[in-house]
Structures are given as structure tokens and as C-alpha cells.
Amino acid sequence: MYVEDSHPETAALFVAKRVSFAFNAWALWRGKYVIERIAVQQSQTFIRINPAGVGNYDITTKTGDTAALSLQLNRISLTDAWVSYTDLRARQEHRFASEELSASLTSRERLYDIETRGLLRVEQIGVGNGRYLTDKDFGVQAHVLYDDKRKEVRIDSSILQHQNSRYQVAGTYTLTDTARVNLSLQGRDADVQPLLTFLP
Numbered sequence: 001m002y003v004e005d006s007h008p009e010t011a012a013l014f015v016a017k018r019v020s021f022a023f024n025a026w027a028l029w030r031g032k033y034v035i036e037r038i039a040v041q042q043s044q045t046f047i048r049i050n051p052a053g054v055g056n057y058d059i060t061t062k063t064g065d066t067a068a069l070s071l072q073l074n075r076i077s078l079t080d081a082w083v084s085y086t087d088l089r090a091r092q093e094h095r096f097a098s099e100e101l102s103a104s105l106t107s108r109e110r111l112y113d114i115e116t117r118g119l120l121r122v123e124q125i126g127v128g129n130g131r132y133l134t135d136k137d138f139g140v141q142a143h144v145l146y147d148d149k150r151k152e153v154r155i156d157s158s159i160l161q162h163q164n165s166r167y168q169v170a171g172t173y174t175l176t177d178t179a180r181v182n183l184s185l186q187g188r189d190a191d192v193q194p195l196l197t198f199l200p
Contacts, residue, residue: 005056007048013056016043033070039077049087049175055148070108077102078118090175093126101140110148117141138162142169151175155183165189 005013018041024034048056078101085094101118120140125132139161145154153173160167171183 005046005048006058007050007054007056011048011056012044012046014043014045016040018042034072035074037075037077038073040079040081042080043078043082045081045083047083047085049089051088053089053151053176071106073103073105075102076104087175091128093124095123095126097121097123112146112148114144114146115142116144136162 001014001016001019002012003014005011018039020037020039021035022037024036046056050056078098081098081101083096085092085096087093098118098120101116101120103114103116103118105115106113118140120138122133122136122138124134140158142158143156144158145156146152147154151174153175155170155172158169160169166188168186168188169183171181173183174180
């Protein structure tokens, strides 16, 4: 499967070796996009923000109004997934991978409500010339809200597990000209040594 991005230059937004769906036909007939199950294997996702701050993922603008579009994905299963996030305006480059991840997603009027659980490898968090959390593995149980109008990510009481330590994470991350981060990290059954390994 190949999905082209929305930037003028042709490039991939998403590629996968195999994707399977199970639709709710009754909801579709009523004009609601409800996908009961989606399984994705061996995928790559390339999210890009150009220097003007425009993302490459608004692929429905060619055929319709994204503000009126609602989408519900009840059960998402990702196997061997890789995600690249590049923001040329804010000078950020993040890379993530997962062997197994489950999620659900609801979107309406450019608001995205995402819940996910599984294993996540952070290949890097790149900000400016710095590289953080390089090749760190986490167990993840997260609830994330993304407001595309405000370019804001809100993390609600999510759990990260690294080795034998658990951390509760909450806060906001704004993706504007100057990235603003307001996160709290609370250790549960944790000591300081694993935290030191997060440093570059």
C-alpha cells in the first residue's frame, strides 16, 4: 500500500507491505467512517513539516473539507512499524519503531484522540543539533490528544516503562515556530540510574 503526501513535490506519506480492514457498513452508509479493525504489517510513515509550517499529512484537501471529516478506528494493530517525523521549521527530527503496537483513533474537525499500548523503540529525539533517548526501548500505555489547528499535543496520564522502572507522563507539547514543552515525569518503582541513561 502506498499513500502520497500532500506537499507539492511527490513523496510518500505512508507505505506498507500489507494492510487489511474491517468496515462498519451500516455506519458508512450513514456517512460515518468507522473501521472496526485495521491490521498493518511492515509499514513506514514519513511525517514532514516544511519551512512554512505546512504538514504533508492533510491528504483529504484535494477531495473534500477536512473540517467536516470524522473518522473512527476502533482497533489498530501495527506490526514492524517505523515512523519518521521531520520539522524543518522547528529543526526537529524524531524516529520511532515498534515490533508490536495496538491503538485506537478518533478524529473530527482536525482533533485527533489516540490511545495506544505496546512496545516502542525511540531511535532518536532530535532537537536542533542535539540527539536524545537514542535507541531506548519502552513499554507504552498512552492517551494522546492532537489539535492540528493549535499544533498542540496533549499527553494525558500515560505510562512509560523502561527496564524495571515505570514513569507516569503528562503535559503538552506545542509544535510552533518555537517548540514549547510542558511535561511532568513521575517515577513509579523507579530510581535515578535509568533516568541517567536517557541523557545524550
